[in-house]
Amino acid sequence: MNAPSPDIPFTAERQRAVVAALRNALPAHCVLYNEEDTRPYECDGLTAYRQLPMVVALPETEAQVIAVLQACRALQVPIVPRGAGTGLSGGAMPIADGIVLSTAKMNRIVAVDANARTAVVQPGVRNLAISDAAAQHGLYYAPDPSSQIACTIAGNVAENSGGVHCLKYGLTVHNVMRVRMVSIDGEIVELGGGALDAPGLDLLAVFIGSEGMLGVVTEVTVKLIPKPPVARVIMASFDDVVRGADAVASVIAAGIIPAGLEMMDRTSARMVEPFCKAGYDTDAEAILLCESDGLAEEVEEEIGRMSAVLKQSGATAIAVSQNEAERMRFWSGRKNAFPAAGRISPDYYCMDGTIPRKRLAEVLLGIAAMETKYDLRCANVFHAGDGNLHPLILFDANLPGQFHRAEQFGEEILALCVEVGGTITGEHGVGIEKIDSMCAQFTVQEVAAFIGVKRAFDTAFLLNPNKAIPTLDRCAAYGKRQTRGGLFKFVKG
Amino acid sequence: MNAPSPDIPFTAERQRAVVAALRNALPAHCVLYNEEDTRPYECDGLTAYRQLPMVVALPETEAQVIAVLQACRALQVPIVPRGAGTGLSGGAMPIADGIVLSTAKMNRIVAVDANARTAVVQPGVRNLAISDAAAQHGLYYAPDPSSQIACTIAGNVAENSGGVHCLKYGLTVHNVMRVRMVSIDGEIVELGGGALDAPGLDLLAVFIGSEGMLGVVTEVTVKLIPKPPVARVIMASFDDVVRGADAVASVIAAGIIPAGLEMMDRTSARMVEPFCKAGYDTDAEAILLCESDGLAEEVEEEIGRMSAVLKQSGATAIAVSQNEAERMRFWSGRKNAFPAAGRISPDYYCMDGTIPRKRLAEVLLGIAAMETKYDLRCANVFHAGDGNLHPLILFDANLPGQFHRAEQFGEEILALCVEVGGTITGEHGVGIEKIDSMCAQFTVQEVAAFIGVKRAFDTAFLLNPNKAIPTLDRCAAYGKRQTRGGLFKFVKG
Incomplete structure (x- = not known):
């Protein structure tokens, strides 16, 4: 809900060093650094925030992913992993002195096993392409985010994507059996597997929805289910x-x-x-x-x-x-x-709060009152069954004050969601957009637990830093603005 | 599969200090330290391994749980949380110089909400008591471990318990919405909540199945589902x-x-x-x-x-x-x-491996061959639908060599499970019993990730130490015995 902190700009010398290191790791056509080449990567679906990356790396193999991560670690370069760039919370927004690591070129369906009802796919395989490949067996992959024609499985894993059928069929976390990823140390790590329960801690569940902060996905095994007749x-x-x-x-x-x-x-x-x-x-x-x-x-x-x-x-x-x-x-x-909102309004701001179903009517009336207060229209679409709201605040960024009012409108909707016992995000993730709202949703102790888990995977904090999990300093600064606690808040005994 | 390391015995002086601190935290009848009182806590359902605890604490309220943990932290006393003690992998086996913290006295059903289809229960509520309380609304709590008359929800959370219906209805992790727990720092932490997806990392999934290593459960919100007609x-x-x-x-x-x-x-x-x-x-x-x-x-x-x-x-x-x-x-x-095995054989050893369903026949034949090799009978019962085997190795500990042969038999079954792409535990947990098998299942890097997550919750490693997650030293010692990798193993690229 707040513009990202200004990033440290990079020097030409630094860029040259990083490009040289990445060219050792990748074919030349897989390393982009001229502005006309990196421009398409300056934002994801959250177009309000833009930042050119220093370099874009487009590995074609898992070995190249390892080499990229090893190079970045050696040079202490932050990495922003990116799927198809359809995310709506700025999770793939670049960092000025970092690289974007796009998995788009790794787009092969490795195997479809009709008997086991699984598909093994590379990270850049599109959501809908999985169902297309499984269709000959009467099977499909259930999660269906609206962007399913374009979005890729690695992005779905990063955001724990849902869709209009998740009430019955679950989110990504309920439909992914195994993730193979490369850690910041360049190690290949497999999480999950074929069994209903895995020994040890459930790190697959932690990884799904971790917004690119714990590792870079190189292969995913998804569940396929029979297409209902x-x-x-x-x-x-x-x-x-x-x-x-x-x-x-x-x-x-x-x-x-x-x-x-x-x-x-x-x-x-x-x-x-x-x-x-x-x-x-x-x-x-x-x-x-x-x-x-x-x-x-x-x-x-x-x-x-x-x-x-x-x-x-x-x-x-x-x-x-x-x-x-x-x-x-x-x-x-x-x-x-x-897309329809984009046709009738120069700009729109898509919110993603979740509330207990029984508070739906009350929240709708609250949003109606805010339309008057902020003098902006809001189109409401919801995954009503699971209480996930997508209010679309319509505005025109070229008219003075409208962007700021839209932001305030959005922040007030999320505060209302938390107030009625809901959360600040249903399925779009936290990214850069809602990082301050995390301080509203969680207490310092719980944020500290998130940071501890992040550290267990990425000691150097190089993987998608300053996304999804706020620093304790950031939360301290957020301080007095903190709203009343929601479902996930620490409660002092 | 190996007897636990000998624990450091405590001194009478140390015990007096701990008892005094706990008596400040709890009513006198909630602190047990005489051998005749602590004897019932020397083991859980894995009766082969026994150890008297230094003290047993039986808090009656959440505030008392906090006080116990604060006292233990101040004195650096390890804590073994315990539910009903029906666990089968020794997760609740005491540590000689530690306390057992039993949540058995916190056994109140706080609320049943038929509309929201949830029940809020204290940790010591028995699994079946939840369904009994929900029955008047036509609802029940789905996971049904065989011990459901006796086992309690906190133990189910610790072990991520399943049951004969988990193929369709899932494990504990699929049926618990929220856990309220006390951290080793004495902080109350709530994980999960009402929404399908929670912002931030999915720490609820990590907590469920964490075998008492991350915190002490004080309240659980479970899903209730309609009883099928x-x-x-x-x-x-x-x-x-x-x-x-x-x-x-x-x-x-x-x-x-x-x-x-x-x-x-x-x-x-x-x-x-x-x-x-x-x-x-x-x-x-x-x-x-x-x-x-x-x-x-x-x-x-x-x-x-x-x-x-x-x-x-x-x-x-x-x-x-x-x-x-x-x-x-x-x-x-x-x-x-x-229980039937207990009737026909003086002793039995219950295994809990998981295998891909299609390898079931092959593993059965392998177990049959091992019966001859070890000259012991094995009764096989399985959750066949989800590939979870429970071979019951029958033996008589009073006959020389039989216990040792039973252990070796069990270890070979688990090695076979891992070899065919399965895991060392389906639903009974790792506890103390399978801690070395974790080194077979996972590589050093993955164990290190588990330890990192454990540290994020419990820096001092006081909560159920030496259970479920082996130390890196232990794995190094395990070294050359390591079997071929299974589903969850790190694979070097």
Whole structure:
């Protein structure tokens, strides 16, 4: 939520030394250092913050990853690992005197084992490419972030990515069995494996979501699951957001775990409809998408039960997808909400808070009040089933004061999330964007535990420094601004 | 697999000082130090290894836990946390100059929230007591270790316990949302919370399964799930263990995830049948128990599909439970395999390796060969669905050489597990029993990472020292005995 600290600029001499060392490690075409070549790497999906890296390294093999890390360690050069650069919290934003290590060129599917239901893939394999490769066996890889056409598995591992189906099928951490990575010392380390439980500490779970701070991924084994024979989605309209939010709670309370349970407010529906022609009810105050998948009979039964609950909760209209094309159309609006925001507003700021489901209505009313306070519009899309909000604050950075107001608006939304017992990030990570909010979410002792674990993997603090985990000094400076504690806060006895 | 190193004995003066400090922290009846009082704490379920503790502390409140830890830290006294003492790897075995901290007296169910489907419980609440308390809401707590009548949630958290239904419903780590614990510094720390993904590193996952080395649990929030309306179990006989093992693979390959999938060999069936009257086919070479749960129609469909696969895989007889009483009877034999072993053999040694499912038949044949080699019988029971083996090596410690042969037999089984790509523990933990096998499973670098994480929580190494994670010196000494690498091993590039 705060601009990154100014980085120490590098000297031409330093850059020459680093380029020379990396050219010993990599073919010449894999080392970029001219500004026109490094410019594309100046930001990730969080475009508000930009920084040119000193050098970009694009290894093609694991041996080259090792050589790059050894060279950087010898020269004490910070490394920012980067997947496809679709991240939304600035986790891959460069450091001025550091390198960007992109795993994009390592993009081979190593093996698909239909019997074991696993795929072994290199870090630069795109999320959707895994499912494409598994499709011939009737299998797929479940996590489906909106960026799944572009984002890669190493980035998914770094951010513990979710998607619209994670309520039922889980996040990356629930769908990855093994990660092979290179440590800052240039050692190959394998975490996890085939067994349900691993001896020793669960370092795979720690690694997933560690935002490139613990090592560089070189290979991932993912779980594949059978593609459900049938999937159908209900689109339900509500004339009141609070009623829509309550309907979400009622579906879950009825003992149903939908394959997806998403909500959009009217601003969002009106934003995406001209762009996607998804068939959304643009007069409704809220739209719910509620999916069921499985065997045909199971889906029919569950669609019936969900429809009944939604009607009872006050739905003013209900449509059920009649075929796969219609299902994809119903989803298209939701999945394209971010690009649609980019069409109707010069800039937008995507938030990513999580709240207990039962506080959804209250938070929505709070955000509505903030729209007036900051005089900015906000389109609300949510993974409603798991309480993960994505308010999109619309603004124009060219109009004086709007960027600053958008930032304050965003900060107030996150403070509200923490206040109702939620968290500052659902699935987009902390990156550089929310590093100060970490001081709000956690106490000094817990941040110290994070730092201790980071140190266990990277004593020199060269891997993606100043991301995701704030320093204790930073938290001390954050000091008095600290909001009330949330779910994850230390509580003094 | 090796007897623990001899501990430094304590002096009477040291004991007096520790007792005095603990009496400042606790009511007098909560501090035990006379041998007749401390004797019950000399071992856990791994009865082969015993050690009297210097003092036993039984705090009744979280504030007392804090006071105990502060006192121990000030005096540099090692602490062995203990749940119900049902653990099977010696994780709660005392240290001669240390205290045992039992959480048994903190046994209150704090809250059951039927809407949120959670229960908040104190550490000493028994596993089954949670389900009992949730039953009025039609909910239950899924992990069901065989010791669930006695074992407590803090012990389940420490060992990441599973049970016969974990193939479908997961281990403790998949069913616990939040742990409140006291660190060695006497700080209260909350890990996890209500959200699907937590910002920062996933320290909840690290804590679960950390065998009392990172903190002392004072409260746990568990997930509750709806009790399936119907559950039925198939009992299938096979005239060949390899055929039975292949049938397990075929069920999974057919896309079915049974609620439970257990296998017993003839030695096990003959061992339990006189004791449990479970109706087992004692002429079969292998028996499979294959459960389905859910809605009545789903169960009927799945039982049909599973029966077909089992018949096709060569089952010689198939029975399906016709009512809940019969289902419980079919399970009774499997659930009482360990006590049954205690009835037919003076001593038994329960192993806990995990292997890839497809290597099951091969490992069974290997174990059969070892029975001849070591001239000891072995009863094999497995969580076959998730590849978790529990060979029970039967011996008589009073007959010269048998204990030693049993140990060697066990070590060879684990070496075979690692060799086929498996692990040295499935769900019983490492404790003191398998601490040397950790050196076989992991390389020095990975053990160093474990130690680094341990240090991040417990700089002084006072919490359950010399358990679960070997020291680097220990691994160096283990040295040349190291077997070929398994799934979790560092692989040099």
